[in-house]
Amino acid sequence: xxxxxxxxxxxxxxxxxxxxxxxxxxxxxxxxxxxxxxxxxxxxxxxxxxxxxxxxxxxxxxxxxxxxxxxxxxxxxxxxxxxxxxxxxxxxxxxxxxxxxxxxxxxxxxxxxxxxxxxxxxxxxxxxxxxxxxxxxxxxxxxxxxxxxxxxxxxxxxxxxxxxxxxxxxxxxxxxxxxxxxxxxxxxxx
Numbered sequence: 001x002x003x004x005x006x007x008x009x010x011x012x013x014x015x016x017x018x019x020x021x022x023x024x025x026x027x028x029x030x031x032x033x034x035x036x037x038x039x040x041x042x043x044x045x046x047x048x049x050x051x052x053x054x055x056x057x058x059x060x061x062x063x064x065x066x067x068x069x070x071x072x073x074x075x076x077x078x079x080x081x082x083x084x085x086x087x088x089x090x091x092x093x094x095x096x097x098x099x100x101x102x103x104x105x106x107x108x109x110x111x112x113x114x115x116x117x118x119x120x121x122x123x124x125x126x127x128x129x130x131x132x133x134x135x136x137x138x139x140x141x142x143x144x145x146x147x148x149x150x151x152x153x154x155x156x157x158x159x160x161x162x163x164x165x166x167x168x169x170x171x172x173x174x175x176x177x178x179x180x181x182x183x184x185x186x187x188x189x190x
Contacts, residue, residue: 024064024074025074027074027099027100027101027102027104028074028076028099028100030100030104030106030124031062031076031098031100031106031124031129033126033127033156034062034129034154034156034162035062035063035064035076036061036062036063036188036189036190037059037060037061037063037188037189037190038059038060038061038062038162038186038187038188038189039057039058039059039060039186039187039189040057040058040059040184040185040186040187041057041085042055042056042057042085043055043184043185043186044056044057044058044082044085044182044183044184045182045183045184046181046182047179047180047181047182047183048173048179048181049173049179050145050172050173054084054085054086055084055085055086056082056083056084056085056091056182056184057082057083057084057085058080058081058082058083058184058186059080059081060078060079060080060164060186061077061078061079061080062076062077062078062079062098063076063077064076064077065077065097073099074099075097075098075099076097076098076099077096077097078094078095078096078097078098078108078110079093079094079095079096080092080093080094081093081094092112092113092114093112093113094110094111094112095110095111095112096108096109096110096111096118097109100124104123104124105121105122105123106121106122106123106124106129106131107119107120107121108120108121108122108131108152114142114144115138115139115141115142115144116136116137116138116142116144116147117136117137117138118133118135118136118137118150119133119134119135119136120132120133120134120150120152121134122152127155127156127157128153128154128155128156129153129154130151130152130153130154131151131152131153132149132150132151132152133147133149133150133151136150144170145170145171145172145173146170146171147168147169147170148168148169148170148171149168149169149178150166150167150168150169150178151166151167151168151178152164152165152166153165153166153167157185159188160187160188161185161186161187161188162185162186162188163183163184163185163186164182164183164184164186165180165182165183166180166181166182166183167179167180167181168181
């Protein structure tokens, strides 16, 4: 009987007390369309001249982070987890923060378990975010070719689907411009 009362009490608290959800500030409202949990089971594709083309799954979560009073800047949490579609082997995790400044410029800072940290900036337009690499850090013993440039594009196709394309240049490919490295279409879960 005590367990039943506990469950009733929790239910009543959940229905009586409203959940507080902080509103995105006026700058980050430009990114409202990207906020949520997005997932692709197998539509991700990896392309690169030195590796075989592969299919992967990825889960992307972008949600509001608490405002740090010391900076008084509102960020969005950014996390991505990718895995091989065929073997289910873990590819990488990426964690970071995304924000828009008062003049409409977006900034994404990430770090990943692949040894890279990126600082990307760009522009937000309705249903589209394009970021380019401004700086990159890497651990000294990384086996990957040094990334020299990167462009990340998010496009929301409709309320249910969003696409991310990553193009890059390494020390060996291509000599100028970008090559497409990954493309993934997500379905919005929430």
